[in-house]
Amino acid sequence: xxxxxxxxxxxxxxxxxxxxxxxxxxxxxxxxxxxxxxxxxxxxxxxxxxxxxxxxxxxxxxxxxxxxxxxxxxxxxxxxxxxxxx
Amino acid sequence: xxxxxxxxxxxxxxxxxxxxxxxxxxxxxxxxxxxxxxxxxxxxxxxxxxxxxxxxxxxxxxxxxxxxxxxxxxxxxxxxxxxxxxxxxxxxxxxxxxxxxxxxxxxxxxxxxxxxxxxxxxxxxxxxxxxxxxxxxxxxxxxxxxxxxxxxxxxxxxxxxxxxxxxxxxxxxxxxxxxxxxxxxxxxxxxxxxxxxxxxxxxxxxxxxxxxxxxxxxxxxxxxxxxxxxxxxxxxxxxxxxxxxxxxxxxxxxxxxxxxxxxxxxxxxxxxxxxxxxxxxxxxxxxxxxxxxxxxxxxxxxxxxxxxxxxxxxxxxxxxxxxxxxxxxxxxxxxxxxxxxxxxxxxxxxxxxxxxxxxxxxxxxx
Numbered sequence: 001x002x003x004x005x006x007x008x009x010x011x012x013x014x015x016x017x018x019x020x021x022x023x024x025x026x027x028x029x030x031x032x033x034x035x036x037x038x039x040x041x042x043x044x045x046x047x048x049x050x051x052x053x054x055x056x057x058x059x060x061x062x063x064x065x066x067x068x069x070x071x072x073x074x075x076x077x078x079x080x081x082x083x084x085x086x
Numbered sequence: 087x088x089x090x091x092x093x094x095x096x097x098x099x100x101x102x103x104x105x106x107x108x109x110x111x112x113x114x115x116x117x118x119x120x121x122x123x124x125x126x127x128x129x130x131x132x133x134x135x136x137x138x139x140x141x142x143x144x145x146x147x148x149x150x151x152x153x154x155x156x157x158x159x160x161x162x163x164x165x166x167x168x169x170x171x172x173x174x175x176x177x178x179x180x181x182x183x184x185x186x187x188x189x190x191x192x193x194x195x196x197x198x199x200x201x202x203x204x205x206x207x208x209x210x211x212x213x214x215x216x217x218x219x220x221x222x223x224x225x226x227x228x229x230x231x232x233x234x235x236x237x238x239x240x241x242x243x244x245x246x247x248x249x250x251x252x253x254x255x256x257x258x259x260x261x262x263x264x265x266x267x268x269x270x271x272x273x274x275x276x277x278x279x280x281x282x283x284x285x286x287x288x289x290x291x292x293x294x295x296x297x298x299x300x301x302x303x304x305x306x307x308x309x310x311x312x313x314x315x316x317x318x319x320x321x322x323x324x325x326x327x328x329x330x331x332x333x334x335x336x337x338x339x340x341x342x343x344x345x346x347x348x349x350x351x352x353x354x355x356x357x358x359x360x361x362x363x364x365x366x367x368x369x370x371x372x373x374x375x376x377x378x379x380x381x382x383x384x385x386x387x388x389x390x391x392x393x394x395x396x397x398x399x400x401x402x403x404x405x406x407x408x409x410x411x412x413x414x415x416x417x418x419x420x421x422x423x424x425x426x427x428x429x430x431x432x433x434x435x436x437x438x439x440x441x442x443x444x445x446x447x448x449x450x451x452x
Contacts, residue, residue, distance in 0.1 A: 042303050046330050046338070047230045051441060052412055057135040058443060061164045064172045064208075069229065071264050071274045073211040 036083030039076050050084065059085040136165040136444040140176070141235040143437040149241075150429035154184040155192075158234055160201075163444075170208050176201040200287045201255055211267070216260040216278075219288055223260065223276040223297050224249030224312045225328045225342045235439040238357060238374075239402050239418055241431070244382040245351040247392035248344035249314045249324040252291035256280030272301045282318055292318040306332040312344075322347050336361060348391045351382035351398075357406075374406040376418070398424040402431070412439040 040050060044066060054062065063077050063084070072080070140161040147154050158180045165173040178201055183194040204218035221228045228250055231237050246254075260278035267273075275298050282292040294317065299310030309329040316322045326344035333339075341354035355378040360370035380400045382393065404418030413436065420431035 041335070042306070046306075046308065046332060048236045049408075051439070054441070055443075057133060058137050058441060060134060061137040061166045061172075062139065062441070064166045064206075065162075065164050065174055067208060068172065068174075068206045068214050068216070068262070071211075071214075071262060073264070073267070 032079055032082040033086050034083075036079035036081065040080050040083055043070050043072055043076060044080070054085050056081070056085040134166045135447050136163065137441060138163055138444060139439075139441040141233060141437055141439045143234045143240075143435055145240050145433065145435040147241070147434075148430075148432040150427070150431070152184060154182060156183070157181045160234060172206040172208070173204070174206065175203040198287070199253075210263075212263045212265070214262050216262065217258075219255050219257050219290070220260055220278070222250045222254060222256045222280070222293075222295075222314075223262070223278055224295060224314050224324070225297070225326045225344060226310070226330070226340070227342060228254055231340065234435075235412070235414065235437045238355060238376040238406060238416070239378055239404060239420075240416070240433055240435050241420075243342065243353040244380050244394055244398060244400065245326075245342065245344040245349075245353065248346045248349070248351075249295070249312060249326060251293070251316060251391075253289045255288075255290055256293065257283045257288055257290040270302065270304060272303065274299045274301070291316060295324075335359075346385075346391075346393075348386050348388035349382055349384045349393050351380065353378060353380040355379075372408040374408070376402075376404045376406060378402040378404075394424060394426075396425045398422060404433075413437070414439075 044050070047070075051062070059081050063072070063081055066072060066080075067074075067077050138161055141158075142160070143158045145154075145156040145158065147156065158178065160176065160178045162174065162176045167173065178197075178199045180197045180199075181194055182197070183192050185191065186193045200219060202218070202220045204216050204220045207215045207217075209215065221232070223229055227237075227243060227246060232242075234240065256278055258278065258280040260276060262276040263274065265273040265275055275296065277294075277296040279294040280290050280292060283290045293314055295312065295314035297310060297312040299308055301308040307329065308331075310327065312324075312326045312328070314324045316324065324344065324346040326342060328342045329340070331339045336359045338357045338359075339354070341352060343352040344350065355376065357374055357376045359374045361367055362371040364370075378401070380398075380402075382398045384394065384396055400420055400422040402418050402420035404416060407415040409415060416433070416435050416437070418431075418433045420433075422429045422431060
């Protein structure tokens with residue numbers, strides 16, 4: 001399975017997988033903050049509540065860590081940033 | 087959470103290395119990692135700021151009639167570098183103040199530990215490469231609900247030492263990521279190896295292991311399994327499983343099972359957050375009742391394995407109260423049943439979660 005993962009990683013480059021579940025082109029007027037909140041509840045809310053009062057720069061650092069810890073996709077990271085620091 | 091691993095306290099295997107040599111080897115290792123990290127020039131350095139996060143807390147506990155006071159400071163330092171790299175570290179300073187004898191004066195012991203100091207390279211959603219010292223990825227307690235501002239009961243589960251020997255952290259390498267993601271499911275994995283390290287602050291056991299998790303977003307249900315092969319002294323296998331389920335926005339259920347040659351057991355925990363609506367909504371919205379049940383079965387005598395000496399059952403009831411500014415007040419009562427003696431366990435704690443940019447960094451939090 002690990003070999004399979006490595007092969008998939010090399011094949012797909014930086015293509016975010018979860019973006020396939022919510023394609024950007026399908027809804028250009030999508031409320032990204034609301035979608036970010038939904039993804040926060042789904043991915044992060046299983047363990048903790050949203051933090052209070054984050055600036056965008058602080059949120060980027062925290063989300064980088066959560067991307068590793070919670071295995072977020074690049075699209076998740078972008079949308080949750082819109083929710084945490086709109 | 088204070089769990090003392092006897093291996094960490096002493097009785098290290100002789101390796102022929104002096105303390106100085108080990109320190110120098112560790113220094114070279116961390117210096118190499120940082121050199122690699124900083125060689126990646128930040129593409130958008132102006133958008134990134136290192137932050138200090140973490141929590142401070144104070145725990146009052148009365149366990150089997152013995153009162154203890156435990157101040158804790160657990161800062162996390164995050165240094166993002168460019169678009170792919172992150173240096174992250176968590177230190178923990180904890181005090182344990184208790185009477186040395188009944189009626190005697192309070193005496194304090196203080197502990198310092200490095201929970202993790204790691205370099206993360208995010209290749210893509212499928213692969214993140216981690217090097218350095220990291221939390222051992224066995225089940226979910228250690229990595230995901232271990233921080234004091236997250237966990238509902240400040241004393242860790244009875245089965246926590248299974249799969250996380252010798253210190254709860256590993257020194258080596260790890261890969262993790264999402265194998266595949268579809269609208270209805272997501273499969274993730276983690277695999278790691280750890281080298282033996284007997285130094286005071288970076289102690290770890292020689293081990294390798296993996297964890298696989300399946301998340302069903304529509305049901306808000308995650309289930310997973312873990313395996314660890316302990317590769318020093320007497321080699322042994324540990325395995326376990328877990329699930330997390332949130333049937334609504336108010337209810338959360340988490341559980342773990344773990345097995346080792348010395349023993350096996352499980353814990354299951356439920357929490358309920360009241361709705362803000364309703365006549366009592368404003369009064370109840372910050373209250374979260376919690377309950378946890380645990381059972382542990384001793385399978386073989388163990389030396390310094392940090393597990394209960396006999397079969398043990400325990401149930402805990404508690405209440406979280408969320409105050410403004412990331413402050414949480416928590417109280418709990420637990421009753422433990424064991425052939426070595428039943429006991430009552432009371433805990434009252436206050437935790438504060440903090441987050442701020444590294445002081446004096448240009449533009450700070452802007």
